[in-house]
Amino acid sequence: MTYLLGISAFYHDSAAVLVRDGEIIAAAQEERFSRKKHDPRFPKRAINYCLGEAFIDPSDLQAVVFYDNPMLTLDRVTKNALTVAPAGRGQFVAACRTLLGAKASLRMELEACLGEVPRLLVTPHHMSHAASCFFPSPFDSAAILTIDGVGEWATCTLGFGADTKIELLEEIRYPHSLGLLYSAFTSYCGFKVNSGEYKLMGLAPYGKPRYASLIRDALIDVKEDGSFRLDTQAFGYLDSPLMTNARFHDLFGGPPRLADAPITRREMDLAASIQHVTEDIVLKLVAHVFRLTGTKRLVMAGGVALNCVANGRVLREARLEGLFIQPAAGDAGGALGAALSASHELFRTPRKVNPGRDSLKGSYLGPAYSTHEVEDFVDRADAPSDHVADPDERARVVANALAEGQVVGFFSGRMEFGPRALGARSILGDPRRPDMQSRMNLKIKFRESFRPFAPSVLAEFAADYFALDQDSPYMLVTASVQPSRQLATAPLPSVDDDMMKVLSQPRSDIPAVTHVDYSARVQTVGAEANPEFRRLLQAFHTRTAYPVLVNTSFNVRGEPIVCTPQDAYRCFMRTGMDLLVLEDRLLWKNKQPTLNGEQWNAEHELD
């Protein structure tokens, strides 16, 4: 057997993935174990988990594969400094700290973690992304599109995968980057780069794309084939610690929004504008890669592939014959691609393709906890619980609680790999309730009130609720709520800055998951999904006639998604959740002892 360990680390979202003869055995991000959001450190805890999941020792590993080439990144950093000097001194110093420090000491880290250093391999950053989305896909061959901030020199690559080979055909290089452009607007609108892009995307439907022409005229030139180049004179990231500079600020009417300042019409319109421009570019890139490769099956990865609104437009408008987006599309997924690339292209492992079914196992690739471990935990924690051994009865009780408006923390089976909760580590609610979105945002997640929640729907009923004609198991595309379910809303003054007025109007019979533009980021829950979660959806359907639940990740703002029963209980007790399901045990909030002296917001930095 060939065991390969993929690693991503030392920028953000470090992760480890174990592959055995091409099969993905385990995958997890370090943050889930260390409890530090976006943890960039060497993923020693994730590695320990992966080896333990497979019951192997480090000596069983044929190789460790790193997800990008630090030598080429150092080359870029040096040449960037030579291009912008005398500016950019601080950037160069900070880059040296990592590239000549932590990133250059991978061998030492491996030795400390594993007790030995297996054969050490590397794959280029965008090749890792390409491999992460093509090899697990349900396609024998497919066009490949990867888009992110930057990896080594590339920011976007177009390629073709067939059987066990990937060929990258064209690329765009630094400093011209769609990911960095989107991040520049994220930063300008007062959100954190690397975590706030999702907020900007969620804000976009509140605005109008009135700056889109200005962005195209002044910031980015897009050719017919989707290739693009930025006017870097308006950006700060080449030579300063800021994404944007005075020229950018002059273009868009003033300085950046401060993080704690109110969100105004300007930010809403900026969000709508950059979202619109991004979608148009992605669509052009997709059309071009189809022309290049002669196929209309598409696989995507890279941070920009997490833009589910753009993905939704690709699904609707690109005339695809198939779409697969790898759910850990950001850098964590690079570990997956690194291991799979080496497995198929170096160790010559044959690739098994199941048409219509990817090989990611629903992305349930993280740790699970047995009912005995849960029992031990609740005993140890003196946490009163009801043991409901019968799965159908358990689902019925939980569905009833949801139907009565209770909010449920749901912990079941193996943890998801990637940023989305898919029913293994989820907080669930009733989507029919108009107050559920604001309640879950403010009292459970403690996050901004404008952010939408996603629906999980039984796959066989998805088309009754959403304009979606293919499965979306990983919650990576948006689709409109079916027109027959939409409700008309009262017109608001177009200059109104109060998002709450916009937000508080019910827009469908599932208002808690219907965004202001009637869109929803859908997870279809089919036979391959977590069986316990699917059973709960079926029970909720039986109880309410609605096969849909609100599904958000099991964490609070700034906290990584929970991993262990302890994490789940702590999060449950600190928030307004009513019921915690820990495998076969139900823990009701009103039966729990008071948790004194613990403040989640003192522990987790806000994102």
Add this chain to the structure above:
Amino acid sequence: MNWTDVNPDEQSGALFDEVLKPLAIGKREAGVEPYFVSGPDATVGSYFVPPKVMSMTPADFEFPGAGGAEGLINALVAHWAAEGESVLATMAPRLNRIAGALSQAAAHDDGGVDIFCYTLF
């Protein structure tokens, strides 16, 4: 002076001030083509370029410098030499000293990058 006694950030700053900055200014004054273009070009039909690694060969999987700082720097110097960038290759001793100082300071480094260091995306 013992170089390992000097703060690695100071050493990186000194490398920037004493080598990179004069080199950059000299190149600019001599009209040398920059390493990348800074803006759009209306005269070209496409901005795509061929990838540096189009498909993986066994050699492409070899980790540069086998995972240690000295090996990484040697690999980079060889890369620069192959590109005809012999002046850059002369930085090797200073890069090694920075790596050495960083390795001594490693206990205080969590491997993270300054959130504002966008060039490392």
